Amino acid sequence: MTGRFISFEGIDGAGKSTHIQAVADWFRARGADVQLSREPGGTPLAEALRDLVLREAMGSLTEVLLMFAGRRDHVETVIKPALAAGKTLLCDRFTDASFAYQGGGRGLPLAVLDTLADWVQEGTEPELTLWFDLPAEQAAARRASAREADRIEQLDLDFFERVRAAYAARAAQAPGRIVRIDASGTVAEVGAAVLNVLQARYPAC
Numbered sequence: 437m438t439g440r441f442i443s444f445e446g447i448d449g450a451g452k453s454t455h456i457q458a459v460a461d462w463f464r465a466r467g468a469d470v471q472l473s474r475e476p477g478g479t480p481l482a483e484a485l486r487d488l489v490l491r492e493a494m495g496s497l498t499e500v501l502l503m504f505a506g507r508r509d510h511v512e513t514v515i516k517p518a519l520a521a522g523k524t525l526l527c528d529r530f531t532d533a534s535f536a537y538q539g540g541g542r543g544l545p546l547a548v549l550d551t552l553a554d555w556v557q558e559g560t561e562p563e564l565t566l567w568f569d570l571p572a573e574q575a576a577a578r579r580a581s582a583r584e585a586d587r588i589e590q591l592d593l594d595f596f597e598r599v600r601a602a603y604a605a606r607a608a609q610a611p612g613r614i615v616r617i618d619a620s621g622t623v624a625e626v627g628a629a630v631l632n633v634l635q636a637r638y639p640a641c
């Protein structure tokens with residue numbers, strides 16, 4: 437039995453977390469066994485690494501190694517077993533975030549990220565990625581009214597525009613997997629766009 441692996445991506449504040457529950461409800465209403473997870477995090481070890489990476493000062497290479505260390509534990513102990521059990525796994529961020537944040541934002545070489553992804557994922561890849569796309573300024577305004585900024589969220593608008601551009605480049609390289617959602621509308625408008633994608637992608641569901 438093989439389940440479904442769907443990831444949610446976008447710059448901080450784009451609205452991923454707001455819509456992930458509605459996607460879970462959509463699949464559950466169609467009989468799917470849905471499991472939610474997130475990165476960085478998703479296992480006790482990876483959640484501990486998340487706390488470190490979002491709080492402690494560190495270099496870019498250390499940052500990406502911690503992201504991929506947590507991802508390895510997550511893939512091995514949560515994602516692969518969930519897919520083997522036929523579940524629909526919805527993950528708030530996955531490897532595209534490393535290419536966007538550490539590749540685009542921090543400027544790490546993409547070849548290094550490709551190697552880490554090959555080692556860590558061993559072929560485990562989302563079948564669909566919903567990329568919530570929003571200008572950095574608008575995302576920052578949403579974040580400002582929502583919560584206190586963590587170490588990465590404190591970075592400037594230029595950083596987030598580089599991250600956004602890197603997501604666009606990833607989407608151009610994987611057009612069958614990564615679907616862009618215009619996240620600039622109201623919650624209802626964005627939610628409708630997400631449901632349109634699901635209905636088109638899973639008509640038999």
Ligand SMILES: Nc1ncnc2c1ncn2[C@@H]1O[C@H](COP(=O)(O)OP(=O)(O)OP(=O)(O)O)[C@@H](O)[C@H]1O
Pocket residue numbers: 446447448449450451452453454455578579581582619620621622623624626
């Ligand atoms: N379409 C929207 N219009 C206005 N505000 C929104 C919209 N979508 C989400 N928000 C609000 O913006 C804030 C950030 O949304 P959310 O937490 O879903 O973003 P996110 O992409 O998951 O961010 P992060 O990756 O940093 O966790 C929340 O306060 C949320 O209520």
Ligand SMILES: Cc1cn([C@H]2C[C@H](O)[C@@H](COP(=O)(O)O)O2)c(=O)[nH]c1=O
Pocket residue numbers: 448474475476503528529530531533534535537538588589
């Ligand atoms: C997986 C992953 C995440 N990040 C960054 C992106 C965000 O700034 C934080 C996670 O916070 P969220 O509120 O859960 O979205 O981590 C990253 O830089 N690289 C990654 O691989």
